[in-house]
Amino acid sequence: MRVLIVVTHLLGAGHLTRAAALARAFAESGHTVTLVSGGGPLQPAGLDNVAFVQLPPVRIVGTDFKNLLDEDGAPVHNFRLADRRIQLLDTLRAFRPDIVITELFPFGRRVLADEFTMLLDEARRQDPRPLVLCSIRDILAAPSKPERIEETHARILESYDAILVHGDPQIVPLEATWPVDERIRPLIRYTGYVDENPKALEQTEREGILVSGGSSAASLPLYRTAIAAAQELIDRPWRILIGRGVAEAEFTALRDSAPSHVIVERARPDFRALLAQAELSISQAGYNTAVDLLRSNVKAVLVPFEAGHETEQRLRAERLQALGLAEIVREAALSPRSLIEAVHRSLSQEPSLPPDIALDGARRTVAITEGLDPPRPALHRRIDWSPVDRALGHARDRGCPVRFWWRDDDAVADTPQLDRLLSLSRSAEASVALAAIPQRLEPSLASRLDNEHSAFALVHGWSHANHAPTGEKKAEFGAHRSIEIMAGEAEQSLLVARERLGSKLLPVFVPPWNRIASGLVPHLHRLGFAALSCFNERRIAFPARGPLQVNTHLDPIDWHGTRSLIEPVAIIAKLATAIERRISGDADAEEPIGLLTHHLVHDEVIWSFCEELMTHLLAKGAPILSPVDVFSARNRITTLA
Structure with missing residues (x-):
């Protein structure tokens, strides 16, 4: 390769x-x-x-x-x-x-x-x-x-x-x-x-204290403190290795200030061998340092780098300490005395064998x-749309108009993916309803929607948080919490979304994961919602009385497998079946067929399919309704009986 x-x-x-x-x-x-x-x-x-x-x-x-x-x-x-x-x-x-x-x-x-x-x-x-x-x-x-x-x-x-x-x-x-x-x-x-x-280290008798600090100048405080501590700890030899990122003047000053039993020199290529011979290591807690310590099994005092609210080294040091492999001196508490105390604690302890950690990462x-499997190719092969075309022709022959609408979930901000979605909306003359997550909304989404005449927003739960117990299907507004709490969150979600999105918001509730407790539905109208949108045929998805309900029916993502595109043949068959159901009366003939996308997770194959689908529907004269019309009383879409 x-x-x-x-x-x-x-x-x-x-x-x-x-x-x-x-x-x-x-x-x-x-x-x-x-x-x-x-x-x-x-x-x-x-x-x-x-x-x-x-x-x-x-x-x-x-x-x-x-x-x-x-x-x-x-x-x-x-x-x-x-x-x-x-x-x-x-x-x-x-x-x-x-x-x-x-x-x-x-x-x-x-x-x-x-x-x-x-x-x-x-x-x-x-x-x-x-x-x-x-x-x-x-x-x-x-x-x-x-x-x-x-x-x-x-x-x-x-x-x-x-x-x-x-x-x-x-x-x-x-x-x-x-x-x-x-x-x-x-x-x-x-x-x-x-x-x-990864070469094996030769085991020798250990002696002395080895101080190291990586290649940057961030370890200067550690070097200076180590030299000051060595003024008192004179019973062992010290070696302090200075990284190349430390200026020559600083290096010279450190070397000149060191007592006679301390060697101050530049970092060496045989550092690992020196570490294997040392009785104790004093260092920061970078990634390579952790590997060195695990490989050489040397006692260690770690002074993790924490400037600028950095937490990486502190967390790593704490994990090594929890395994009994290191003592810690917090950077804010670093002083000659705190370092000396940590050295004494480490030297007085019995050596701990490192756990069986994988060190052959390369x-x-x-x-x-x-x-890894080869990358899934882009959608270059020709798609057979004939089942959909036949179903649309059947609908025209029967005088049964079939309409479509488009919902896209999880919008929070103006992102490159949203830009691509809205570009497709314009080119395919297809209005889109963006189910936006109220708690996570950014101002950029409202600004973008102000300039998009064919895009509107719906209310996508509150925070898209899962409250279902482990092992059950995910839901934010499922039957796992009290109706009062969920009603309060739903009301808050509408108020926040309306405040941030203004006239571009339609009062339509879209529960995350398309799941909603039946007991909450009757409250939606009181809370200010005019409609509800889930997934699948309405009598299948939600067989209860409630507000105006317009669902989506076609999702191209293989959520439980590749997380890429479902086989196009299966999607085409499902779309054709949805059309035929409206002709036969098995489904509510007046409910538009809902296309569901998730712009933030589309790969190139999904994008390609969506673009072909929208273009094909446009060419066949199958209108994709504006969300305003979808949720308008003019469509006479009834609630479930």
Whole structure:
């Protein structure tokens, strides 16, 4: 296979180190590999059989991930970002990979979203399309805004075939730091920890204290504190390894301030061997540090990096401490005295054997990737619409007009997926009703709808939260809570949606997962709702009296299987059957047939089918009604008897 790995390290070199280890593993397994680095101009060792591409570099200072700098510390100009995109695109087109792996994105690197999105869009256009995988470390920093998480999930579902989690759930499962939902869970593959140097370590007698802090200058406080602590702990030799990201003047000052029993030197390539010989390690708690500690089984004191509200290293350190493998000194409490106390605690304890944690993540990544199914091809084959055409012709012969309407669920913001949906709405002359989640609405959705004459909003529950017990079908307004509580939430949802969406909102209740308790339905009219919309034929989905009800009937997504498109033959058959039911009187002939989509989770195959479906209905003169007309009394759509 041809494997393209794209990584941009902005602060330290850990991301590049891990990506390089994967590149080496793929190359050693006989694959052709190109590693593209967009961070600082650093080429890892051991890439003799890997093509290395350095983009115009960018970096950050501290934890300011929003402001990119060049190698001289100047703000990055748009011209440099454009050069990066061009070079990245040229590499993709020339290499034509079978596998594309993006490191961290879309779970991070949002500041570089434009270039990653461009890469993904171009990859989807290639024929054959490459498998697209996301490579992430064991612990992530979830955004504080729910819409950012939803945006990440939408990108994953739109563009990715698998998520490679380079960790072991025995240490920390992904759910501990990222809100994994049922849509992305099937894509997750745990690889174990990626060890950049998996060679066995020689066991020797341990002596002395080894201090390390990665490649960036973020460890300067740790270095200074360690030297001060060593002034009192003179019964053992110390070695302090300073990363290359520390300026020469700072390095010289540290070396000159050290007592005679402390060696201060630059980081060395034999670090792992030094660690295996040390009695105690003092370090931060980065990903590679955790791997080093697990591999060498050395006693450890961890001072996790927490500047800028970073939580990754603290969480990892706490997990290692819980396993009996480390003592912790919080960065805010770091002082010579606190470090000395932690050293004494660690040295006084009996050594703990590390658990059986997978440390062959690079090799397992290759094996997982080799075992993935080929990407599902775009919908190039011709679709046989004849069953639908025959049913429509039958309806015309019988004088039975068949109408359609279109509902799309889970709208919260103006996103690229929504833009594509509304573009299809305009080109197919098909109005769309967006079931919007009130609690998560962003102002951008209202702004966008103001400019869309054929798009309206419905009320999609309150927060799209599942309240069903484990093992039962999901529901937010199912028979699992009191009617009073759910009625209060439904009323609140209408008020909030109306306040944020104004005249573009229709007072129609769409329960998440299309499930609603029968006892709640009679209250909807009192709460201000004019109508209800679920899924399936009305007598099947909700056999009870209630408000005006107009359901949807056709969903193209295989939710319980591939999560891509159901076989088109099956969809066409179901659509033709829905038309015939209206002719025969088996269904309410006046209820329009509802098409249901979910724009945030469509892959390219689903988009292609939806575009063909809408275009075909337009060509056959089968109107897709405006949501205003669908829920108007003029249509004489009765409530269920």
